[in-house]
Amino acid sequence: MPLIAVLAGDGIGPEVTAEARRVLEALDLGLDFEDGLVGGAGYRGAGHPLPPATLELAKRADGVLFGAVGDPACDALERSMRPEQAILGLRKALGLFANLRPAKLFEGLEDASALRAEVAREIDLVILRELTGDVYFGEKGIRTTAAGLRQGYDVMAYDEAEVRRIATVGFEMAKRRKGVLHSVDKANVLETSQLWRDVVSEIAADYPEVTLIHMYADNAAMQLVRNPGQFDVMVTGNMFGDILSDQASMCAGSIGMLPSAALRQWSDDTGLYEPIHGSAPDIAGQGKANPCAAILSAAMLLRHSLEMPEPADRIEAAVAKAIVGGARTPDLGGSLSTSGMGDAVLAAL
Incomplete structure (x- = not known):
């Protein structure tokens, strides 16, 4: 039982x-x-x-x-x-x-969405958020600078094994759905995200049936309200996934x-x-x-x-x-x- x-x-x-x-x-x-x-x-x-x-x-x-x-x-x-x-x-x-x-x-909740009904109806996606790494679990604290000022710090980090395992789940999910995987990062400014993008691209070779699209996190936030129907599976790190999934909830009507x-x-x-x-x-x-x-x-x-x-x-x-x-x-x-x-x-x- x-x-x-x-x-x-x-x-x-x-x-x-x-x-x-x-x-x-x-x-x-x-x-x-x-x-x-x-x-x-x-x-x-x-x-x-x-x-x-x-x-x-x-x-x-x-x-x-x-x-x-x-x-x-x-x-x-x-x-x-x-x-x-x-x-x-x-x-x-x-x-x-x-x-x-x-x-x-869900049909009938178009008026509850923050988006126009014709846009909201297109929402049918899964955000795959890595859950045990990133800035939430990195070294953190409050320290004093040389100028005597209080400074808070939180370290963002992923190793390639952590990226590989979450990306693999993302590709497997996309393979079972519509065959499109968006990998969300900030590789233009973050070294952590550059490693993320490199590893995800390497794994893509094992999934030729899945279309991989890299997207910066700020653009992904914009696209979620502009054209959410383009997304099938989104794989991303802990912090970006936390933010984007709450945004997606209001596109779908309610966090409830x-x-x-x-x-x-x-x-x-x-x-x-x-x-x-x-x-x-x-x-x-x-x-x-x-x-x-x-x-x-x-x-x-x-x-x-x-x-x-x-x-x-x-x-x-x-x-x-x-x-x-x-x-x-x-x-x-x-x-x-x-x-x-x-x-x-x-x-x-």
């Missing part, structure tokens, strides 16, 4: 993961669920944002369904004890370096609609699945959160970790049907509660 670790976390995390779990249970797939504390809830309940028991659960699970972490009450804690360290610790401990962030405009998967290989392996939105403490407990991203993340869990594409397709089709039928949470201009949106998806199943 496949084991799903449910790490709901903070803020709206428990609300949206509850709806995702309801959908999974409705499919009657013989899944076993086990809850674990994480984030601010982990710190309050067990003295650490990633308690040993939670990490052990994640390691033995077949897939991890994650909510969100972040709690303003924990902002004064030392950095190693803050809620956000939980997700970084899980990615590192599980070796999850490949972050899949699909962005697709975008799921994600953190993987270490394409399929049949433990992965971590979460909505790309944060804990949203300002609306936590009010029933206003959109659970669709969490529900769609559950579909990704079925597809990639459990290799159950048919029920994954059913979940995605049910979300699409609910949206076409007029189901809307406040972020989409509607008035349905979190559980009401979950009811609409369940009805569509």
Whole structure:
């Protein structure tokens, strides 16, 4: 019986993961669920944002369904004890370096997009973000210059092995989709990006069926709003991927609609699945959160970790049907509660 670790976390995390779990249970797939504390809830309940028991659960699970972490009450804690360290610790401990962030405009949400309807309808892409390197994980600190000024520094770095493994996932994804891979970097000014571009170009020789297009990050941001339909798979580093995927969410209507998967290989392996939105403490407990991203993340869990594409397709089709039928949470201009949106998806199943 496949084991799903449910790490709901903070803020709206428990609300949206509850709806995702309801959908999974409705499919009657013989899944076993086990809850674990994480984030601010982990710190309050067990003295650490990633308690040993939670990490052990994640390691033995077949897939991890994650909510969100972040709690303003924990902002004064030392950095190693803050809620956000939980997700970084899980990615590192599980070796999850490949972050899949699909962005697709669901029919009926054209008015929710920041783009014109005819442009927004063309969005159907995946941003593949490298997850364990780059400036977020490089050497960092505060130092004093020779002039006595405080100076912050963060080192951006990738080695060729790190680039090779994420690029390979990108080519494999593109091969399964439309056969176009955009590699996003800033090779015109960054040596890290120049190495990235060189390595990606080397790997392209092994994938003659995939068209490789190099694009600078600033141009990619512009093209996402100008002509998003040109993109199929975008592979990029940690920081650029973080920024571009949030931009893509507003092109697709709402950040509450975008799921994600953190993987270490394409399929049949433990992965971590979460909505790309944060804990949203300002609306936590009010029933206003959109659970669709969490529900769609559950579909990704079925597809990639459990290799159950048919029920994954059913979940995605049910979300699409609910949206076409007029189901809307406040972020989409509607008035349905979190559980009401979950009811609409369940009805569509």
